[in-house]
Amino acid sequence: MSQLASPLLGMLAADPRADGGQRRVTLGADTIRIDRCLLGIRMRLALPVRAYRGVSLQVVEGARGPYYRVALDHxxxxxxxxxxxxxxxxxxxxxxxxxxxxxxxPRLALDADAGCVAVDGRLGELVLGLTRQRRRGWPLRDRRSRISALRKPPKTRRHVVHRDEREIICYE
Known part of the structure; x- marks a missing residue:
């Protein structure tokens, strides 16, 4: 994994399994780094941003009533x-x-019943995804060279047929 080039934000987050109940999260433009200590063993995870599904908004039921959370969803x-x-x-x-x-x-809305619902990239009920990369080149490239494919086909001689005329054949 690449090193975190320019860290944007470092923060402490709750982690029930980690020693001390906390982990350090460093956000970068293309990498998320998570540092934590688990049973005395230090761990560092560096994940690319594309490993995450999206940025989610969810309603969480707390002890003092519901509150809202924005999170990178994995x-x-x-x-x-x-x-x-x-x-x-x-x-x-x-x-x-x-x-x-x-x-x-993409922006995601997390619902207890439906799960993860994409807010962005929708056209009615159709969820739009990433476009495929165009296939480059000519499909018969492996069979014929590009130059020979551009060459014009040879001109064939056209036999001229004259109507109502006789053909004279001489064997001398």
Whole structure:
């Protein structure tokens, strides 16, 4: 993995399995680094941003009522990174959009019933994905060279047929 070129933000996050119950998360433009100590063993994970599914907004039921959380969502819940938490959803919407734009990831809404729902990149019920890369070159490239493919076919002699005329054949 590449080193974290320009760290944007370093923060402490809660981690129930780590020693001391905390881990250090460093955010960069293209890499997320997670440092933690587990049973006395130091661990450092450096994950590319493209390993994350998107920036999610979810409602979390807390002891003092519901609150909202903006997080980098990963398929493995232990690798998800909480970016912001607040009781007011309007204050987090701008932050949600900003983080999604910064990381070039889709915005996701996490629902308890439906799971993960993509907010960006939708055309009606159709979820738009990444475009495929165009196939370059000529499909018969391996069989014929490009020069021979551009060459014009040879001109064939056209036999001229004259109507109502006789052919004279002489064997002398």
């Amino acid at each position: 398929a493995d819940p232990e690798l998800s990174v909480t970016l912001a938490e607040d009781r007011d959803p309007e204050s987090l919407v701008a932050e949600w959009r900003g983080w999604a734009k910064f990381f070039h990831l």
